[in-house]
């Protein structure tokens with residue numbers, strides 16, 4: 592007995608035809624927009640030059656530069672990410688972290704040429720709150736995007752009056768000579784410590800954080816307060832900060848003593 596042959600389904604034919612038509616239309620649209628982009632680019636590229644750049648581009652660059660300078664001044668920013676990209680980083684490095692720390696009795700000790708002061712967590716939280724979503728990059732080769740909330744170290748330093756020779760707020764652009772050239776931070780037991788140059792310490796993205804990804808900092812991530820220094824490798828983002836000092840001499844640094852680059856920028 593002969594099996595009836597299965598006829599080619601007209602439905603399949605129809606699908607194939609429509610797909611071909613869609614692809615043709617896709618190419619037509621792609622081609623049209625490519626031509627439009629090319630025409631736009633030709634127009635931009637043939638405008639008279641302003642300092643070596645066609646003027647429309649120069650305007651865009653100037654606008655970017657103005658926005659950039661308003662926020663970052665002379666500083667180079669670390670890239671920012673959408674908050675939705677945030678993940679919880681692994682706990683990495685527990686040197687100096689004391690899980691028995693009495694958080695209520697904890698104070699942040701700040702010292703500089705003019706003396707010393709101590710701050711409660713509430714006082715740190717009273718400083719302008721800054722949120723940022725940046726990358727925590729470990730020298731071990733991994734990185735994770737984290738949303739941090741905290742106070743800028745530069746705001747605390749300026750409020751303390753201890754980071755400048757004059758006692759005035761930090762102004763790295765107009766009075767760099769007044770600013771103490773270095774900052775050091777350490778855990779309360781001083782077992783882990785980092786050093787930062789003024790440009791790193793007083794960078795607008797260098798935060799004293801009390802929140803990670805919208806929640807209070809966990810003890811192993813550095814509660815009650817930790818540094819986040821996104822322009823540097825993670826080794827500088829000291830967890831459980833207990834003291835900060837503004838110094839003339841380059842401070843000691845835990846990982847620099849063990850062979851890593853003191854600046855640890857990336």
Ligand SMILES: Nc1nc2c(c(=O)[nH]1)N[C@H]1C(S)=C(S)[C@@H](COP(=O)(O)O)O[C@H]1N2
Pocket residue numbers: 680681682683684685686687688727728729730778783811812825826827828829830831
């Ligand atoms: N007190 C303290 N802070 C520390 C460390 C540490 O060992 N002790 N390790 C650093 C390193 S190498 C990295 S990559 C980050 C990791 O932060 P996380 O544990 O929140 O992911 O913390 C930094 N801060």
Ligand SMILES: [Mo]
Pocket residue numbers: 683684728729730731825826
């Ligand atoms: Mo790290």
